[in-house]
Amino acid sequence: MINRATFVWMVLAISAGIGLFVLKYDVKSMEGELARINQHTLENLEAVHVLKAEWSYLNAPARLEDLGRRLLSLEPVDTEQAASISDIPIKPPIRKTPHSPVEYSPAAGQVPPILATHRRAQ
């Protein structure tokens, strides 16, 4: 009769066999999938190559210039319009004259105008 140990070994052997074949077909289908994806990638790379060429064609300077002139309301930049940050003059400090037109009296509970705006902003 088949004793326990033999039964266990038989089960193991059969499952090993099944496992082997399941794995084998799994790998085979994965390989097929990989080949399909590679083919797809190649087709896409090919399409990208064509699109790059088309993009450069559409970006030809003559075409862009023509489109810009017709559709955008921009003019060529004049040299007088080009400047750098250092060209902007520094804003002179606000000088408080002795007779400041804005008087305030703290005693009356008023606050200096600048603080008032600051507080409002808070």
Add this chain to the structure above:
Amino acid sequence: MTGRHFFFSPRRHREPTVSQEVETGRNRLMIASALFAAAFAVVAVRLVDVTLLGESGAARLAHSVGKTFHRTGRADIVDRNGVLLASSLKTASLYANPRVILDVDEAAAKLVSQLPDLDEASIRAKLKIDRAFVWIKRHLTPQQQYNVNRLGIPGLDFRTEERRLYPSGALSAHVLGHTDIDSRGLMGIEGKFDKLLRRRQAPLQLSLDLRVQHAMRQELSRAMTEFRAIGAAGIIMDVHNGEVLSMVSLPDFDPNQPDQINDDARFNRTTLGVYEMGSTFKIFTTAMVLDSGKITMRGGYDATKPIEVSRFTIRDFHAKKRWLSVPEIFMYSSNIGSVKMAMAVGTRAQKRFLGGIGMFQPTPVEIPEVGSPLIPARWREINAMTIAFGHGMAVSPMQLVSGVSAMVNGGIFFRPTLLKRPKGQSLIGKRVITDKTSEKIRRLLRLVVAQGTGRNAAAKGFLVGGKTGTAEKVVGRRYKTKALMSSFVGVFPMNAPRYVVFAMLDEPTGTKRTFGYATGGWVAAPVVGSVIKRVGPMLGVRPMDEEAPEVRREMAIDIVTKKTGKRRLASF
């Protein structure tokens, strides 16, 4: 029973005992299990081998995931900013197997209906030849391929081929050249680097800047139309490394349609054409004499009387008829003064100087169409005199521009090149004049644009300097008076030069606007001015205040007007 059985003497067959049977059984079991164990051991070892040790086919496949890349038969060409200039795309080429075609007339008629530019008679003739392969039409568009396929004619088939396409069209025609139907390079960069392009996949990067090229081509084209010139040439070069940012020769062609190029369009006026440059050569004469130390900026020569040598007379255009200092000779473009400068240096030194700035060799740019300069076989005194003011020797515009680059960049001559130099590559240049001489030349060039004949090139804010040149063309053995080569070589920004901009018009005619004049200052200088105004910001040259005191001081020249030493200060 008999004596004949020696080997198989019958033994008394005794029944094996139970224990012997068991023994046999066990032995057989042992052998079998040993074999199985061995088999499984091999499997185990192989498992270890495949998963842990080394690369097997499966492992290589696993690692190659994500590494698919697209290969073309010919590398792309891009400009210095990576903009695509030339690319190979897959197209279908139609061929037929005449031995298999059933009805030739029907097939020919159907084909011509879908591909109208084919000649029906020639197609019919082709389909009757007894061969297995004959081209019908190469490089079909995808739409054409679909239509022809839909006809369903047996015996036709497509072969995938690559066709070279140029997205920018005529813009870089002379630089790139074109290819034949088999994508083999025929001229320009395509021709020179034909093998290299077929070998590699990485794009070939040129020093060309397409935006700058567009500006140059447009302005040149405009001037060519306005002055009804038969041709034009334009070059922009970086003075610090000899890179050519723009190279235009008009008329040009569309490299996408190579079978429609005529010879005049194919001729590259920037490198192949050699011309007597005229007054632009005076830059070299002046640099030569200043560098030799034989004269200073305060010195000068007497230009009162024209020079007579054998049967020639050398005179000035708009003669001043007095003593002229070096800045005045340059500003008024005096031929007499230039001749005297050359004589002061001597013929041998002049020859050596011009040889040092590449005037005797065809320009080394990387295209096959380079012309050899025309130099006199014997360099006699009369030759040295005429060469001093740019006649008697013919060079290509590219040679002139690389020479002028060396004069303004501090005195180092760099080989001109159409390829972008890799970052960090150390440049090898040859020192031809001192830094001080270069500085003097810069001031003189600025003088011409600020006060002299080059005023039309003054793009405000870019501190342009330069020199005009108007030369009569040599036809046969004589100078053709009305056929001019008007050019202007400009440099900007003059206090720290970065680029040389050159424009030349071939046989311009004056208009009402230019008062009938077709000289360099009237027709070529405005082109340079407009180009600089457009490309300056693109190239990162910030417009400056030309009137600012520091700038004026940098460009100041003492112009001596009389031999007695009275001085007139020119600062601008």
